[in-house]
Amino acid sequence: MKIAMAQTNPVIGDFDFNIQAMIKRALEARALGCELIVFPELSISGYPPGDLLERNDFIDNQLNALQELIHSIRGIGVLCGVVNREICQGERRLFNSALLFEEQNILARTDKQLLPTYDIFDELRYFTPGPKSSLISYKGLNLGITICEDIWNDEAGLGQKHYDRNPVADLASLGADLFINIAASPFHGGKQDLRNTLLKKITAHYNRPLIFVNQVGGNDSTLFDGLSLALTAQGEVAARAMDFSEDLVVFDTTTQKGDCHGVSTTDDQAILKALVMGTRDYVTKCGFKQAIIGSSGGIDSALTAAIAVAALGRKNVKTIFMPSIYTSKQNIEDTKALALNLGISWQSIPIAPMYDAFLTLSDTFNPENPGITEQNIQARIRGTILMAFSNKEGSMLLATGNKSEMAVGYSTLYGDMCGGLAVIGDLPKKKVYEISRLINRERKTIPLSILEKAPSAELAPDQTDQDDLPSYDIIDAVVKAHVEDHQSIEDMVTQGLDRSTVNEIVQRITRNEYKRYQAPPILRVTAKAFGAGRRHPMAQRYRP
The missing domain is CATH 3.40.50.620 (HUPs)
Structure with missing residues (x-):
């Protein structure tokens, strides 16, 4: 089966713009002979929609856009990320879902199980965790579909677990032929190598090919690099989309081959x-x-x-x-x-x-x-x-x-x-x-x-x-250690930094928290940026 991987750049809440872009990509994929096109996580609403998810009219309009999308695409199956709403005993519950549809019929749905709450993420604020994994059969293949964070708990890839569930292992045990992960995986320096290593380890460990389709673009301070991948069962790259640009690439599950487009070769280029x-x-x-x-x-x-x-x-x-x-x-x-x-x-x-x-x-x-x-x-x-x-x-x-x-x-x-x-x-x-x-x-x-x-x-x-100020080389070293790596003053001194200088810089960082709360949004390119992913109180007296 030929599968199109469409990494799109949605505008949060512009449902018509987003689905029109998806329809255009589906037509392109159909013309290339593809039987299935895969879009990123929450591709209709855009990610992250934040507190817009608390508005019923936002969910209503997103579901209306979904229906228009379903009725507009013929001749190719579509797997895309959507917000699903259920009413259970009078209580509204939202799910971050992957929906498979074809010829105006919804064939299957799977819900995100692992909802991150660290750094810039706060998904448990809005969503309910989905039920345990099950396979989706399509065109003779058993698809093991996961959504973004669902793959970031596999011991084979990470060497450790952060959640009780492991959706990847569950799907492998059920007999998945192909893993598909739809994602809105944010970028920071070094993230691409980390993500690629994770994906390769998963495919090699379970001896199954994997398709990873990621959102691209900037939404507020959060940046998404795309870089969607298809990997063979041996962990080799078979198809790859560009980074930091909308793209469409095709992967053939029969030949295990696909399109590979150019990407950044260094971290600074990225x-x-x-x-x-x-x-x-x-x-x-x-x-x-x-x-x-x-x-x-x-x-x-x-x-x-x-x-x-x-x-x-x-x-x-x-x-x-x-x-x-x-x-x-x-x-x-x-x-x-x-x-x-x-x-x-x-x-x-x-x-x-x-x-x-x-x-x-x-x-x-x-x-x-x-x-x-x-x-x-x-x-x-x-x-x-x-x-x-x-x-x-x-x-x-x-x-x-x-x-x-x-x-x-x-x-x-x-x-x-x-x-x-x-x-x-x-x-x-x-x-x-x-x-x-x-x-x-x-x-x-x-x-x-x-x-x-x-x-x-x-x-x-x-x-x-x-x-x-102290020299910028020293400031940069302390900022990385203290802000990004959460190291203590003792850790930094042990590594050879002068204690009085470290104390001065850390005190400055603490003292100026109020300024950063009033700063413009900051484009995030490191593992820990000042902004949404760093929530330190301003009025406090803890001094390390």
Whole structure:
């Protein structure tokens, strides 16, 4: 049997858009001689729908869209992810389901059993776990169908269990001929290798082929890489879809062969693609076409601008340079050169007159030796200017702060933290440079002087970031250990980091939690980003 694997990029709640895309893919698959097309998890509603699932009208409209989909596709079977609703003793229950239909008839349904509640997931908030696994017979094959997390509990693949049930083992024991997993499996750096290893171990252990069909695209801060796969019973890749792009590939269960499309070859390439895709999807799915960026002459705003151009096109990106009395001539030239290289609009608005006006408010303000207050005034003037242009022109302001700065609070609320999206807010400073150099390998986009200069906020005379902070290499190491790996201070000291420096950085991370709660959504590319997947209290007194 020829099976089409369709990785789609749904818009959450745009049921008509989503099913029209599915109908188009089904027609393509039918023309290729496929007997079955497989779509991702919750492909009609989009994933994750969050608290929209608490609205009965949302569920009603999704079920209506499902009926339209069922009646619109002929000549090919369809397996897709849907929200199912049941009323049991007056209580509404929702299920995250996979539905198989053909020629306007629903043939089978299976419900997701393992509902994750860690990191960005909160599925037990909405769904009821499905019953124990059973096989679905179709075209002479016994299909073992699972949904995303259902495969992330197999000891053969992971070496450990997190749930009591193991749907994969259950389906294997029942005699499944082919495993199919429909998923909305989010991306982060290193996730692709982890996922591929898991899938290969499962197929090799149970000696059965496996089809994995994943959602692609960005929904809010969560990014999905696609990279759908078909593996032989020996764990070899037989078919593979592109990463970070909608795609359709065909796998033949008889020959165990299929289409293999190109994907990223390094983690940095994948992260760059993820950020471009995430920026494009967030801006456009929110109803915007254009973006505006405060260009400082530094590496962060340069990388953000380059990503925005790749995502939205040069005609849809504008940069505004807002020099102060502390701004160097080099930064003026660098912002011009960057805009020229990118082919985007550049505008200069000096902030000195506005800054002087603010300083007249109080005798305590000191322009000769600006402290935190005076520095923050400058940042907030810039934020106000950028938001004014965003409002006037209907463009989305992209914040330019990186993860290292966000972690230690080296950012100004209502200043440089203004914006609708923090594009590189999950990139440590070291990774900012690595991704920028990757961009420059194909074309010298970011001026060399931007890559080589010392980072500076330029809010005081001769200022550099390292006047106020430990080195970024150390900050990055502590942030990864503390935020992503949940290591203790003792763990970090044992690994050779200086105790007083670690203490300072961890205290900064804790103290600045309130700022991050007010930050724009951050595109997630690491295992633990600031945002939905990290839920730390702001008013608390625990100090490690």
